[in-house]
Amino acid sequence: MAEAKIVLSHSRESGIVAIASGERYPWAHTALAESGFQRDDEGVWHLSTDGTQSTVVDLVTCAKRHRTSVHTSSHRFIGDAATSRACCPVSDTPQLRSHPAWQEDLIPWIWDSGELGRALQSNRIPYAATLTDAVHGTTLLFIERPGRQLDYLVGAFSPEGLEGGYGDPHAASSCRPPPGAAQALTDRYLPSYEQAVHARQTVAIAAVLGDIRCEHDTWQAMNASGRYSDATR
Incomplete structure (x- = not known):
């Protein structure tokens, strides 16, 4: 760079x-x-x-x-581009995020299994725009697609309470909003994102229930034997 x-x-x-x-x-x-x-x-x-x-x-x-x-x-100003391609589903004007020499504050928090996550891992992204979904409050990240003129990528940050970041197999895949078609976010990306969040939450709940069931079975076995796990009464 x-x-x-x-x-x-x-x-x-x-x-x-x-x-x-x-x-x-x-x-x-x-x-x-x-x-x-x-x-x-x-x-x-x-x-x-x-x-x-x-x-x-x-x-x-x-x-x-x-x-x-x-x-x-060769691109228009990132804030204008985000407004024109994503104006329908967002609640306010895009906010610019400037990363003049680093972007480590983006990579751990992007919840994406597609091109946006790969771009952040392998390319310098000196600036981006964030938008907020008016319905669910999801924070979206809008960047210029590396190596492509007049093309953009949109993905989302990790949902509150869930971790995993880039590479989580349950994460939604980022999209490329076409010019003049902001409904692509409303009709395709945001529904797939919500489905991915639901699937991730289901897996997390199942894991917690599995741990509880294991602890319960262990306690029942100790109770029936009359001894603790170290064999003392």
């Missing part, structure tokens, strides 16, 4: 936006600040449309001084 990198994309509401990444991402932050960009609470740097052309040129020049590369994304 590049030591310091700036990715520029276009936001419907904010115009040109930038996200910094790389092991030396503070260098990118410095270049953006010196070039007139302003950072919001989610880690996105914004530039108004006024004077955009000259300021972007200045950014490229400034970035070179700070050993930072500047790239233009």
Whole structure:
């Protein structure tokens, strides 16, 4: 991964936006600040449309001084993409998650047996968007599909009270929402996710009941013999 990198994309509401990444991402932050960009609470740097052309040129020049590369994304801004492809089933606007140099806080909590889980294991995902299912409160993760232009992946975080994360055979498989078809989440992914959660809960309950039954059988055997497990009366 590049030591310091700036990715520029276009936001419907904010115009040109930038996200910094790389092991030396503070260098990118410095270049953006010196070039007139302003950072919001989610880690996105914004530039108004006024004077955009000259300021972007200045950014490229400034970035070179700070050993930072500047790239233009082939994707639209991740927040806009998440809104357009997943607006039907979610309760609020997407929240950006920026991971400029690490993503370890994502991998253990993603409950996925499909492509999204594999992508997080093998690719750097410097930013993503989270959404909340309005019906069940499920938190979804929306990322750009690595190596594919204009394509995205959606998966979910682990349900509350259950563990397992990526690789759990009971987890639902992430989906690729097609353009203009947000109902793909409502009609296909979310129902399959709820079914997977039910199956996982059933297995967990069966395991607990099995432990209780084993303990009960052991106690009955000791009670009938009149001795504890160490043979004392």
